[in-house]
Amino acid sequence: MSVNFDVPRQKRSDLVADEIKRWIVRERKRPGDRLPNERELMALFGVSKGTMRECLKSLEIQGIIRISTGPRGGPMIAEVPYQTSAELLGNYFYFKHLDAARLYQVRRLLEPELAASAVPHLDDAALAKLAHSIERCAVKPSTPEIQREQRIEELRFHDLFAEASPNPLLAFNCKFINDLLSRKVVFKSMYMKRQEDVRLQNLAFHRDIYEATVARDAEAVRRLMYEHMVECEAHAAQLDAIVETDFLKL
Amino acid sequence: MSVNFDVPRQKRSDLVADEIKRWIVRERKRPGDRLPNERELMALFGVSKGTMRECLKSLEIQGIIRISTGPRGGPMIAEVPYQTSAELLGNYFYFKHLDAARLYQVRRLLEPELAASAVPHLDDAALAKLAHSIERCAVKPSTPEIQREQRIEELRFHDLFAEASPNPLLAFNCKFINDLLSRKVVFKSMYMKRQEDVRLQNLAFHRDIYEATVARDAEAVRRLMYEHMVECEAHAAQLDAIVETDFLKL
């Protein structure tokens, strides 16, 4: 467990961080396993405190470790949280033009597959959450604030399928798109009146999708979700022109 | 441009990093614009050198800034490179089970759309690269090493469509899947003989797709790419069972 510093083309802290990553892979470390503490790591890699701190900072930002203070503290292997990865990926799109039309170009392809694949895996608790989500969107909103919350709740309905999906790549992509859309919705609701007919249309689709899910009819869910996406895409264009993209983390 | 340290629930370096991100958004900073140098930032935020270095390290890992030494050096706003985001997202999937079947579940949905949407945007240079890629896969491989290179080149063929796509989200997803697949291919080629008929089948599809692209027939490209994916998916199962997922960066 030592690093060759003879040709330090990269920074020391980066070399050490890569070495620790390889160590995690090699030793088959799992989330919850602990790394040696700062002082021991300094000795192991022969670097100073400042360098090791930069190195640990790097791993922490990547979400690979979490650091806590106090006895039994120190760096610990972590499973990268969805939120962390979503924020990091959000940075990539900051300088790109990602309008609602392009989001929906991907979303309408993935959501039907996601929903269909999740159908066999939604347990009673998840079904109850779906029903609850529908309920919250079933009442006519009395304030703009409630309107906004309902719109977020509609996206949350879709997230529930993602969380039940057996395919982590499919799930991540759909949740990420929902995150981007939800930020657009938040901004939009500050400027535009929500059309009541859009709410009712979404509500009807969500109810149909829920019924087909309870019946475990995956193909019906796929078809309904596809129709739902086509309708959403139609009035998604209004989402843009107002909002700028922004860093996810705020 | 100052931070409230009274209730330091987060670490100072994280607070300062978030503040700098907000500053970048607020001031509409673009890639290439420069941040104040280390010394000035220390003074601006009233933190020590070590803390500011951790903060800059964080932004550098996220890909938001690049730092260089020497006169006219210092931290500079950067457009997050694809490679950086792909590595960071790769970390997310390290502890998840992402087999070839699940990769293809997404890939077969996205690649036809990607290719069709890229057709109008492929210029002569890109078409030449497509032709060149096909050529390199057209000869019977004489060594396992060449076999491996051909397989990577096949994935490169698809990347060329991604690079021409007007949809950055679609493009990122497809390239990322190709990256994950290419690592599986590398490992696989160490253990299994490549079937010659798979090479010939891929070659035939790539030629047809190329012809349809030259003819600017987006719908034909979409259909051919879909058939291509269905065939690939059929013999993709062999890819797994051997390779473990790994951190992307190595």
Place this chain on the structure above:
DNA sequence: AGATATTTGTTCGTATGTATT
């Protein structure tokens, strides 16, 4: 090509904050 100024990169020593026992 070489010297120099500028800027980051690294180290050490020390002090403080925080959570566990």
Place this chain on the structure above:
DNA sequence: TAATACATACGAACAAATATC
């Protein structure tokens, strides 16, 4: 409460890299 084991933060000095003259 006190002792302990950690991370967190500061400051000064020195090393290394690089653009410019």
